[in-house]
Amino acid sequence: MTTVLVVEDDDAIRNNIARLLKLEGYDVVPAIDGVAALEKVREVRPDVVISDISMPQMDGFALLEAIRADATIASTPVMLLTALDDRASMRRGMTAGADDYLAKPFTRIELLEGLTGLLKKKVRLEQSIEQAVSAHESGLRQAFAESLAGRKPADRFGLETPQGAVAEATLHATVLVADIRNFTSLAERLGAPEVTELLTGWFERITVQGLRHGGAHLKFLGDSLVALFPDAPGAPASSSGARRAIAAALDMALAAHDFRGWVEHRFPQRALPPFAIGIGLHTGPVTLYREASSNESTAVGETVNIAARVEAASKELGWTVAATVDVLQLAGEGVATRAMTSLEVRKATFVDAAEITGIAADVSGATGEAQRSEELAAALQVNSEITARAVKGALQSRLATLKTHRFAPGEEPLRLRGYRLTRKIGSGGMTDVYLAERDDDGLHVVLKVLDASGKNAAEHLTRFIQEYALLSQVQHPHVVRIHDQGFTDDHAYIAMEYFPAGDLRTELSGGMSQDRVLDVLEQLAQALQAIHAHGIVHRDLKPENVMRRADGSVALADFGIAKSMLGGENFALTTTQHGDILGTPYYLSPEQAGGHAITPASDLYTLGVMLYEMLTGERPYRADALEQLLALHLNAPVPKLPPEHAVFQPVLDHLMAKDPAERFSSAAVVLAELGQRQLLRTLQPKLQ
Structure with a gap:
């Protein structure tokens, strides 16, 4: 039976078309908009798509472009429904690859004749392709069929010795x-x-x-x-x-x-x-x-x-x-x-x-x-x-599809350039996050997909691209690993390391031993040493951006607002205005809070804030209003640790010094100091 997908947001028009076609013996699949229709095309593989142009979420033009961009469904005949005098839409639709159009209002005869013409054209194309490929050399038939199915003939070159050769x-x-x-x-x-x-x-x-x-x-x-x-x-x-x-x-x-x-x-x-x-x-x-x-x-x-x-x-x-x-x-x-x-x-x-x-x-x-x-x-x-x-264009359509895809139990995973997307695991602002598997080895990865087509699009896309550009410079065991990336004018994605154990916040809430705090602090100091060596300031160090692996190691992640001090712009010479505070207020350095130059020392201050929180379970400064919290970062003395953690007080004093010049000169010096504190902690019980 011939299957026709009818895409129309007007219930009355959609139901009338469906009723008419069913009476003629067609199998009709309805869809209320382009998003639902694209899913149906991939699932049902209809013989013909009849689609309205003006629809919410994804209009008929976007649906047509998405179909033509997907090699597995690109040959599906599409008829667009347009207003009688809308010549511009007709030209746009035909240019985008529409096979026919039908002007509203239309009669039963016009609809059936248009549909019959598309089906005949489809049959003629299939028959003539068979005739064409049979006229070529013996290997052409299989290669041409593979090409129409979206598989490149190059995938077969030289893989097998010809039978009987x-x-x-x-x-x-x-x-x-x-x-x-x-x-x-x-x-x-x-x-x-x-x-x-x-x-x-x-x-x-x-x-x-x-x-x-x-x-x-x-x-x-x-x-x-x-x-x-x-x-x-x-x-x-x-x-x-x-x-x-x-x-x-x-x-x-x-x-x-x-x-x-x-x-x-x-x-x-x-x-x-x-x-x-x-x-x-x-x-x-x-x-x-x-x-x-x-x-x-x-x-x-x-x-x-x-x-x-x-x-x-x-x-x-x-x-x-x-x-x-x-x-x-x-x-x-x-x-x-x-x-x-x-x-x-x-x-x-x-x-x-x-x-x-x-x-x-x-x-x-x-x-x-x-x-x-x-x-x-x-x-x-x-x-x-x-x-x-x-x-x-193909990547744009695929990424746009990801933003609206609904993951149903047991369905075939959605694919993107060598990855199988299994489920959506989060979203925030203009970014959606998916769990995926790499085709080559089954490695679990996280795909972050950004839709930068709305307000402040350029700024969001720039930050997203910057995150990849910065991370691609760093290869370090305590910095999140980046596997792949892709960008268009309005969309972008990054495939990065997946952390099934989550972030450090969960562990911190349950309490951390001194040994564990020292272990995490050393790993974060190593990560900062690595990124600072590449001229990168993170600017948003916090427990939510410290990810845990199954073996207990941690990795610094989320470089969305990180900044490079190298290249055409020396960030140490720029300022951050009060109205444009970047970072989380509880973990801001005094220079961030005051709108002054930000340097690697700013990350070391935040490392000190995290040290205090990991040891005590509380943040060093708390306030009811943002201005009060910023004032504490600027003027309040470095908090004192409880007696049981006093061995770390000198480290905390240097990390959280209000003047960047009074902090440790580098993450390498922090690591050396932590080594000395570890030795002191080991000797203390013997000296008492």
Whole structure:
């Protein structure tokens, strides 16, 4: 039975459409807004979605964009309901990828005819795709189907030896993997003959470039090309396979720039995503197998796998051509790069890769090099911008979905870039917090997702990005670990270490022994020593920001208002105004309370406040009003510890000194002092 999802916030209209379609034999699934509809699309996989445009929470345009951004449901036909004279909405909807629209008010006949047309189009597309893929080589059918299902053909490269194939030769070569970006979105908006025409036109262009630079054993898998550039024994770097592969990749990038114009001219007003490509390069041993069925050679091996993984990673990096350092070393001098990073090509295995932007003219083998340098730079920039926008748009839709997702018992976990979200564990302000598992190893992590689309969006997003930027500099056992991050204009997420034991507040409330207090204090001093060495002041040290692990160790967390003293702004020379107090009032340093310069000594004062609270179970200063509490931090003497804790009084006096210059000069000095106090505590019973 054909399933139709009807999305309409007006009960009367939704019920009328549902009743009409049920009488015609359709299975109807209702939804009152875009948020509920997106869940239904993923759960039910309807044959057609009929959606109103104006709805609360998520309107029809946002729903359409979210569907098109999710590869698993992107091909679902969508009909938008709009007002009769709303031409702007119609144009916007068609540009965003709507398959049809129906103007209100509409008749029963108009609704049924529109629905029938969409279903026929869907059937024709499925049939014509089958015809198209069967016309290609034997491996194309599976690869194309995987691409439409959201799985990249690159995930299969070189993983298995073709059945019945015979090893032919093993050679050292640079492997080039070229892939079309947004191919799923392109294919679903074209008929099969048009898809074939597009692929044929593109493959003809890049085959010319591959062969021109000595590429061999070219093979097409879906929308991807694999080519080998063998190394000749004793050949100089100027003619190495690595250098020829780089030259071919850059020429392919130029060809893609020209081909984009052909696509726009050939398929006008079809709302196609801009044509773009990605290329990955790696060098090493490659085994060739001869396939008995086609008498063609297929490249197999780890070198092919890594080239495919590098290409896949280049998408999120926004690079057009990415090559491993092994390729760069063999290519010789004159290869221009713009950025370098470490990529995980399989579990716990990393390679260093660089973005390739050019190659010297005298040995590249390309013609008209001087004239083409500016054209190449422009082509790479445009291609990278297209890729970055596509990735950013998909991430934006996914993060927006997280904000409204309802976790039902037993449901399939929601996914985000290698993580399975299992439940929501908290929220506050503009940030939601989720528990997730990493796909690779099942590691539990915390995902913090920020929606910065409302009031003061820029400030919140800046602080969120700053938290990751600061923490990514520090690798220390007593500082929270950061695993991953992603940002868009309105959303951001950070995947960080999960602490099942919670924060220090719970332990503090139950009472802490002197040994435990000393243990925690030393660990926090080590954490402060680490962040201060990177020019970072935490500014909000408190029990809620000290997280506990199962082994009893603690880690400093929540760097949302931390500040770097390095870079373009020296924070020690800036001030905090009374109207913009950052931090928790019970733990503020006098300089924070008074609006003066904040330095690492400010964190040491707060460490003293925590020392007093851990030993006594009470905060050193309490007041009924904020101004009174700030005055105590500014003027009240350092509180005295009970006699049983007197051994720590000198430490507390130095930590909580009102004048920063009278405090310990650094966290390292604090650690040395704590060591002496520990020795004194050990000797006291023997001296008495």
